[in-house]
Amino acid sequence: MKILHTSDWHLGQTLHFQSRDEEHSHFLDWLFEVIQKEQIDCLLHTGDVFDVGNPTNSSRELYFTFLSKLQRTNCKTTIIIAGNHDSPMMLQHSASLLANLQIFVITTAQKFQQPIEIKNSLGETCAICSPIPYLRDQDLMLYKQDENIDETKERLRNAIESYYIEAFHKAQQNNPKKVPIILTGHLVAHKGEMTESQSERPIHRQNFGELHTTNLPSEISYVALGHLHKPQQINGGVLTRYAGSPIPLSFQEVNYHHSITIVEIIDNSIQTTQVSIPRFRMLLRISIRNFDEFEQQLLTSLDVESTLSPTWIECECKDFIVTDSIKVELQTIAQNHNASILKFTHIFTEPNKQFADAIPTKDISSFTEMEMFVMTLEQSKTNVTEEDQKDLLTTFAEALGQFQEFNKEGK
Numbered sequence: 200m201k202i203l204h205t206s207d208w209h210l211g212q213t214l215h216f217q218s219r220d221e222e223h224s225h226f227l228d229w230l231f232e233v234i235q236k237e238q239i240d241c242l243l244h245t246g247d248v249f250d251v252g253n254p255t256n257s258s259r260e261l262y263f264t265f266l267s268k269l270q271r272t273n274c275k276t277t278i279i280i281a282g283n284h285d286s287p288m289m290l291q292h293s294a295s296l297l298a299n300l301q302i303f304v305i306t307t308a309q310k311f312q313q314p315i316e317i318k319n320s321l322g323e324t325c326a327i328c329s330p331i332p333y334l335r336d337q338d339l340m341l342y343k344q345d346e347n348i349d350e351t352k353e354r355l356r357n358a359i360e361s362y363y364i365e366a367f368h369k370a371q372q373n374n375p376k377k378v379p380i381i382l383t384g385h386l387v388a389h390k391g392e393m394t395e396s397q398s399e400r401p402i403h404r405q406n407f408g409e410l411h412t413t414n415l416p417s418e419i420s421y422v423a424l425g426h427l428h429k430p431q432q433i434n435g436g437v438l439t440r441y442a443g444s445p446i447p448l449s450f451q452e453v454n455y456h457h458s459i460t461i462v463e464i465i466d467n468s469i470q471t472t473q474v475s476i477p478r479f480r481m482l483l484r485i486s487i488r489n490f491d492e493f494e495q496q497l498l499t500s501l502d503v504e505s506t507l508s509p510t511w512i513e514c515e516c517k518d519f520i521v522t523d524s525i526k527v528e529l530q531t532i533a534q535n536h537n538a539s540i541l542k543f544t545h546i547f548t549e550p551n552k553q554f555a556d557a558i559p560t561k562d563i564s565s566f567t568e569m570e571m572f573v574m575t576l577e578q579s580k581t582n583v584t585e586e587d588q589k590d591l592l593t594t595f596a597e598a599l600g601q602f603q604e605f606n607k608e609g610k
């Protein structure tokens with residue numbers, strides 16, 4: 200009997216205002232093929248189906264189309280839990296309808312929920328699952344006054360842990376054949392590794408509520424987790440895995456393979472295998488010190504044979520001010536190579552003198568915000584140390600970038 204564990208789809212996500220629907224659609228087609236090829240009996244989704252509580256129509260369509268296609272496969276049981284990005288109410292709307300198709304959507308913590316039996320193609324129960332969604336504040340406890348950080352930490356951790364232990368006991372009571380018990384969760388496990396971008400939003404009061412898997416009953420066969428976007432196994436304690444997100448959700452999430460996990464149960468013993476998900480679009484980070492470096496770097500990084508969707512680039516300009524006209528030129532170069540620059544960032548490692556010198560004399564109205572800032576800084580250089588100048592430039596560039604994104608969003 201095979202269970203496919205996947206997580207953190209974040210359907211409807213946008214990356215610098217670009218829709219990810221195309222990549223998600225390719226992923227779901229790929230996933231469907233894996234389910235057929237591997238003869239998967241059960242699909243287990245550990246949360247963050249959608250990126251936001253009120254997802255776009257196109258992302259809802261991806262979700263329902265995929266679930267309806269599953270009906271044509273051997274995958275007869277689907278278990279989906281809500282993550283911290285999901286709206287429990289939104290997922291709940293279709294939950295009773297989906298339950299008729301053996302698709303169980305668990306949106307809120309229900310302490311006495313009946314565990315779900317997972318059956319093989321012969322209809323024999325091979326595992327049981329006590330599904331636990333992302334535990335929200337109201338499921339755990341409310342803030343107590345006059346409590347210090349350590350006390351809050353302790354209380355949160357105990358509340359989460361006892362929830363898991365209780366869910367295990369519930370499963371054990373409903374397990375006459377003594378088949379493997381599987382728990383789920385959407386949380387931070389102790390020793391879990393966040394991505395560099397920290398695209399996992401802090402939960403449980405700045406991640407205070409870490410689950411220590413070493414404290415869980417050893418009779419639990421598998422803990423299927425979501426929330427951390429990098430696929431990983433948690434060392435120590437019961438067998439615990441994060442399936443990880445299927446696509447990189449930021450430019451920082453490109454340096455590892457994204458995968459799904461196949462959990463195979465043979466004679467009550469469990470074995471997990473990762474299957475790498477192909478890249479459907481290349482995300483590239485380029486760091487340049489001058490204009491010419493851009494095309495050189497692009498050419499070394501791009502796979503000219505690639506038939507993937509256009510590459511998306513994040514371009515870091517190091518000690519080099521990229522004006523609006525340079526942006527247009529760089530964008531044209533990118534487009535000639537089937538790529539598009541989604542974001543420019545600035546980083547300054549040297550004081551600003553050389554940039555100020557480089558700015559040609561021109562009408563004040565034609566200066567960019569960055570150039571104006573550099574000139575202001577130049578005028579006040581006697582009061583500002585070189586070190587502070589670098590920091591100010593980097594901070595200003597960052598603030599300006601955010602302001603420009605915010606403005607774009609408003610439109």
Ligand SMILES: [Mn+2]
Binds near residue numbers: 247282
């Ligand atoms: Mn997530």
